[in-house]
Amino acid sequence: MSVVGSCPLGAATTLAELSRDPHARLALLRVREPVSWLPELGGWLVTRRDLALSVMRDAETFTVDDPRFSTARVVGPSMLSLDGDTHTRHREPFTAPFRPRAVHDGFAAVIERETDRLLTGLEATGAAELRRAFAGPLAVAVVTEALGLVGTTSDTVLGWYDTIVRSVSDITAGHEAAPAGAAAYDRLRAAVEATVADRDAASLLVSAADRLTVPEVASNAAVLMFGGIETTEAMITNALLHLLRHPDQLALVRADFGLLDGAIEESLRLEPGAAVVDRYATRDTALGPATIRRGDLVTVSLTGANRDPDVFPDPDVFDVRRANARLQLAFAHGPHYCLAAHLARLETRIALRRLLERLPALRLDPDHPTAPSGLVFRKPTTLHVRWAA
Numbered sequence: 001m002s003v004v005g006s007c008p009l010g011a012a013t014t015l016a017e018l019s020r021d022p023h024a025r026l027a028l029l030r031v032r033e034p035v036s037w038l039p040e041l042g043g044w045l046v047t048r049r050d051l052a053l054s055v056m057r058d059a060e061t062f063t064v065d066d067p068r069f070s071t072a073r074v075v076g077p078s079m080l081s082l083d084g085d086t087h088t089r090h091r092e093p094f095t096a097p098f099r100p101r102a103v104h105d106g107f108a109a110v111i112e113r114e115t116d117r118l119l120t121g122l123e124a125t126g127a128a129e130l131r132r133a134f135a136g137p138l139a140v141a142v143v144t145e146a147l148g149l150v151g152t153t154s155d156t157v158l159g160w161y162d163t164i165v166r167s168v169s170d171i172t173a174g175h176e177a178a179p180a181g182a183a184a185y186d187r188l189r190a191a192v193e194a195t196v197a198d199r200d201a202a203s204l205l206v207s208a209a210d211r212l213t214v215p216e217v218a219s220n221a222a223v224l225m226f227g228g229i230e231t232t233e234a235m236i237t238n239a240l241l242h243l244l245r246h247p248d249q250l251a252l253v254r255a256d257f258g259l260l261d262g263a264i265e266e267s268l269r270l271e272p273g274a275a276v277v278d279r280y281a282t283r284d285t286a287l288g289p290a291t292i293r294r295g296d297l298v299t300v301s302l303t304g305a306n307r308d309p310d311v312f313p314d315p316d317v318f319d320v321r322r323a324n325a326r327l328q329l330a331f332a333h334g335p336h337y338c339l340a341a342h343l344a345r346l347e348t349r350i351a352l353r354r355l356l357e358r359l360p361a362l363r364l365d366p367d368h369p370t371a372p373s374g375l376v377f378r379k380p381t382t383l384h385v386r387w388a389a
């Protein structure tokens with residue numbers, strides 16, 4: 001039987017549906033075809049949590065290191081696109097500032113200051129679109145701080161980021177990338193060179209340059225930018241949306257801010273900001289019921305794995321007291337586990353707590369209904385809210 005014949009549900013699954021509202025379809029796939037060939041994707045989609053873990057743990061069989069990987073085509077090889085010893089060599093020099101203690105000491109004050117600055121600008125207005133006016137600018141400011149590039153501001157970093165993202169998206173869609181992407185990347189590389197040359201700069205890029213070449217540092221700096229902006233904006237926006245849609249759960253959190261971490265994990269579980277991660281099979285292999293061929297694209301649905309009822313009873317329910325919510329896989333698993341998961345958690349915790357404390361009677365704006373969407377990066381396009389000014 002052909003692959004398509006053995007995966008009728010996968011054959012009937014469209015990327016438009018997965019992008020709009022994927023949960024019912026992912027649940028059906030998980031039961032009937034947990035590793036399913038999706039012709040529209042041109043690859044396998046893995047929706048069961050145990051199988052998702054098997055793929056992400058086994059980088060020898062399921063690698064990121066493949067010429068089809070679009071980010072690497074714009075910014076060159078980095079930790080995100082390498083495996084094995086080379087991956088370790090690229091990742092190791094960047095790990096120290098992202099350990100839990102170092103994150104707290106190095107970033108808490110900056111996040112608090114930036115959160116307060118943004119909220120002070122909003123407070124009197126009584127209404128705002130929080131994705132663009134709060135979550136996005138905060139994410140950019142924190143990544144800018146993390147990179148510590150000499151002579152750059154948040155606005156500069158955002159400009160590069162937007163342009164490079166457009167290039168990566170063009171390549172993903174099969175088009176030629178516009179030259180602006182390469183030009184923006186050249187400017188980022190020049191800023192990395194200037195930072196590394198300034199031995200007094202308090203930047204993790206300086207110490208990374210002891211172990212990596214300058215072009216390698218630049219590629220990884222770009223990946224930190226990618227990792228830190230889109231996904232963190234999504235993490236903050238999705239968590240706010242979940243809380244505002246569930247006033248009973250929000251009341252629990254307001255009564256005991258110790259439950260805020262549970263709310264954040266639950267939101268990551270239900271709508272991971274990065275919904276999928278891609279791998280490429282290095283050999284023929286069996287995965288659950290499927291026979292994977294060497295070279296096949298294997299896409300892990302973190303969203304699917306995160307609602308696996310074998311691990312999360314009543315998986316569609318947003319429950320800030322769920323005991324095992326931290327088993328969610330929004331930050332992936334295995335060698336590519338998100339480098340900055342602690343930072344993203346701290347950032348979201350401070351942002352949400354300050355927002356809930358400073359904007360009284362915060363609620364969704366009924367004139368602007370919204371919901372998360374997106375195939376790879378999932379979040380609401382806008383998050384309009386009101387409060388008592």
Ligand code: HEM
Pocket residue numbers: 064079080081091142143223224225227228229231232235268272273274277278330331332333335336337338339340341343344
């Ligand atoms: C300050 C914020 C963040 C930074 C600087 C950051 C940075 C990174 C970096 C450098 C990697 C590559 C690690 C490697 O390949 O060895 C990575 C991986 C990853 N990050 Fe983050 N990240 C951030 C926030 C987030 C958030 C909020 C999410 C999801 C909600 C997320 C999800 C992921 C995932 C799923 C991967 C794995 C990609 C893969 O396996 O292919 N990250 N991150």
